[in-house]
Amino acid sequence: MNRFIQFNDETVDAKTLLLYERLGRALSDTTYLELTERKLLEYRPKEAIISMSVFWRHRSKDIIHYGRLSDIYLLTIGFWKYFDIRTWNTFENKNQLNPLRKFIGEILLLLEEFRLIDLIIKERPGTITAFETRKEAYVSFHRSSISSNMQKGFLADALLNEMYITLHEGIFHESHIDWGPIKFNLIQSILQSAYDSKSTEDNTHIANRIGSIAEQSIHSDLVNQYYSIGASLVDETIQFNYHQGMSDADKGEDERKETIEEVFRSWHEENEDESGVHLEYELEHGRSGKTDGSNATEGDEDADIEETGEGHSEGNESNNRPDEEHEKNENTNEQKKAGKSFGSEHLNVVYEEQHVQVHDSFENRKKLANWREEQKPFVRSIVAEMKKRIDFKEETKREGLMKGRLSSKLTTLVVDERPKPFYKKNAPSTQLDAVFGLLVDGSASMIDKLDETKHAVLLFHDILRTLGIQHEISLYYEDANHATSQIQPNVFNQMHTFADNKQDNGMSILSFETNEDNRDGFAIRWMAEKLYKRREKHKFLLVFSDGEPSAFGYDRNGIIDTAEAVMETEKKGISVIHLFLSSEEPTEEQTALFTMMFGHKTASSNSVENFSDQTLRILKKLLAIVARTS
Template identity: 50%
Template sequence: MASVNRFIQFNNETVDAALLNRLETLARALADAPYLQLTMRKLLELRPTESAVSISVFWKHRNPETVRNGYLSDVYLLAAGYWRHFSLDAWQTFSAKRSPLPELRTQLLLCAEEFRLSEKIRKQRPGTNSMFDLRESVYAEFHSQQYAINRQKGFHADALLNAAYLALRDGRPDGNTLDDMLFNQWTGMYDAASTRDAGRIVDAMMDRIEFLFQSDMIHTYYTFGDPPEKLPKPREHKGAETENEVEEKLETVEEWFQAWHREMESESDQALEFELERGDSAEATGGREEEGGAEVHSTARGESEGEHKESGEATDRKTGTQEKKAGKSFGREHENVVYEEQRIQADSATRPAAEQVRLRQEPHVRALLKELRKRMQQKEQSARVNLMSGRLSKKLTGIATEDRPKPFYRKSAPSGKLDAVFGLLVDGSASMIDKLEETKQAVLLFHDVLRKLDIPHEIVLFYEDAFEADEDRQPNRFEWIHRFEDGVADHATSIFSLDAHEDNRDGFAIRWMMGRMQKRQEKHKFLLVFSDGEPSAYNYAQNGIVDTASAVTDANKAGIEVLHLFLNTENVTEEQAELFRTMYGNRSVSAGSLEQFTEQTLRLLKRTLHLVVQSG
């Protein structure tokens, strides 16, 4: 895991992952596209080939109301505007024409489309008027400033674009950049009803513009995102069969993707039918991966000599490991991830060190167990009163004073075993090397407390193989230290065989463990993550924070409470604390020194177990 302090602090901003997730949910709802991805870039972007749209960083560093409404207007413009009403066919036809001023021509069209689509959204959704008013006010001020600067510097094409933006909203600005002829042509945008109409108006203006200006734009105020040559070709698609066999032309991004997804589903069904008939267990092309159906790439045999529970574990080592494809079920960031699940190779030589630590921790474990059992006993003995049946209470005045008396009580039945399950993910990245010994001690404490309470738990080391990772394949490893199925088996030697490796893909690991915990029937589910910094893996540095926050949100929705312990050798900084709040909300605690790892682990366990006892 990359240390949080590894950056030179030229720009130490972090992404507001929670906000981005909310905006993405809104974008998907507006576009009626559950597969739509939302990112943040310099300018608004539409990237149909990636099923993605991007809002602009233009709104950062403003007052909260402006930031909120600015981002919302971006989302509405992209998902309710461009996604539904921007013609790919007209855009590709427009882009195919040559011009000596290609940048100015392109940006004029996109400026016109922003105006047309904004007005369309305002009419369809009157509740958006205030956010678009604010948007246009802020952008008008920006273009006014840019207009003056560009004229002063002699960037006439850029100044024309600024003047064009202002002309559609505040009237023609001072100066002769947009002369009468161009202004009259440009205001024809008020009547434009489509991308094709806007393109015709821009092309009608270009003859005079090319005569007036010799050089193209310097700055980029508008961009589409995907270059026209990468875009899907609009094509004829047969709709519902009618007597005349009417064909539906696919023009907008929405129409193209709806047709594409229908075809993909059809191809997937055909592939599945073929596999069922042939009896193949490999993953279908374009299909969903099912458990046990992953493609086998490599096989390895473990040779652990550690202490193991016979049931199942020996079989794990004998049968080897299968490398599975993550696919889309783990999220867009992990489509090229492959992963292996295997037992950690326990070193029996670590037994003396483990027992020595266990001896030191025994008083803490015993004190916590005593406190919990006392609370459990109190709860078991507490009477439930005012019942319709059960034992007759000694206080019978209610029979005479109440219309519907409830004079019975019942003692709670002993709860026995706590109805809870725990998962623990341990960061196995290279930066953990100087914290391994203290981490092992904290994990051993976690293991011993839950083992003595007979609470099912799973401890897993996770990491990514940075040396093997490339654009097409990112191998990840999950090494089981203790599995749910192991019960109260002692895996101290496995814990003390922990080692540091390379990178860490936190969001992927959380989703993997979430999948395992969702199969459990316990009422209370807790997932602890021990890490020493932010996520760091191949092509994951920029999106790791957002993806991890999204994974935590998904886990919480699934009824799994995610808790994070930041392992550090010094006190946490405000910047680090803010980073972990972004990913884990208020469920992140910090250990400011090596000695505090075990103490904070004990505190986390105490808090969660008290919650379990209290709620029953």
């Protein structure tokens, strides 16, 4: 299977997007905020996501950079703090039946963008370059859109284009369009009020006045959409479902928020102690207050007992059913919930850690013996080289010291003014101070290279086992057949764990099989957590995979999440190395994609036969680093 069937050749630059995301978090002072790229600027409070526009793609590097910065400034400084949602909702409700409802709504957002840009520049003068770039790009876009919209008869669209140009080029801008019955001069004079606007409410008056003039000669609403900020907030504004019987005092808070920042923080506060499927349902508030007991049924002490129930408290030991309880507890302990500790993309993930079921067949035993016979020279060679490096470090000594052991060369006492006749031996090192974790992609696309992958993993295991280096090897995959929006089951099939020490798990390695999907970012965080707890000085996490991440609801953000997981792991002092397992030479797009996710610590093989060679090369290089710095 080819994992790189791309209907859209464009791939997101994960590293750059993460840097923009961190900037957005800093400007909004919101650690949980996520940034994506969509058609238009957008807010999604339920998911704690803001989106910059794809408008900036396919331009020069400077324009792309400054244009995206202008989006982030507007999203995290401007609309975030100074856009009045309550005023917006009132405005929308009043214009619900207006035939030019979309047109008037986008006029308000256009005016708000203009007001907020001016406000941000005054607050942060360093943003002026980004907004100048934005102005030039969007004025050019609206100027080129006017003529085509007029030809198609999209008068509302053409008028919005002209208004944008007029606002940003000044009130003395002259239109080259014959507006006919549309009173553009009057509209232009009303637009002058935008320069003195101080709030969202001020701009609603301007938008309504322009709308009432446009209604007289324009009979069709906007065809194209230029802003999505307001549209995305109408349904997102928090309106809690309070239970019946609660007084206004019991509710304890206003139902609607005034700023986008408050909406985001409210959603976050409601959900910070939750995980998983709570995002799929409406939030409900409960407050400590009086209940309405008017519908309660009066008790009757003479009533017959119709039904009995048995609780499952751990403290209740009476009438226990040992077999059933043991089975239940065992099943409960098998599955773990990912929650928020593994990243927001994996809130609904549950996972199991289980040992690979060993297939102790004659065929596997024969294959194991043959492979080990083939690999014996390589294992012996690298082990001998590492032992030489260790022995050399034991024998080397530091001379010319002021204290230590007295050297046999005592001429320094006579020749030197300040003699240093002492030396110290380096502390002997009996083994390399390192620990390794290996993750093997268990997706279905690995099936055509299964044996070669097992061969490479076995070589990895045998070298580290012989050197006495602690390591863990796990296959990871997602059960695609049972994955839903509410739950995504993941499995780690462990072939060798840290607890196994020097145990030979060759048969476990030959027994693993391919499954369905791969959730790389989640797997990396899982292994990183294990490595982080280890005491060894050098920590390495290797990932063997044959394609990009692919799992339920993970296609959109899988690349970015994996890149973020790699960055988080590196910050913990754990080096992440990736080996691309491919039966063919990787393309430029594939190489660029893996560099985006794993940085420059990614290698590839041009054929399945070279998996073991690449594994040997990577291990040799890493062990040499450990030996040199231990």
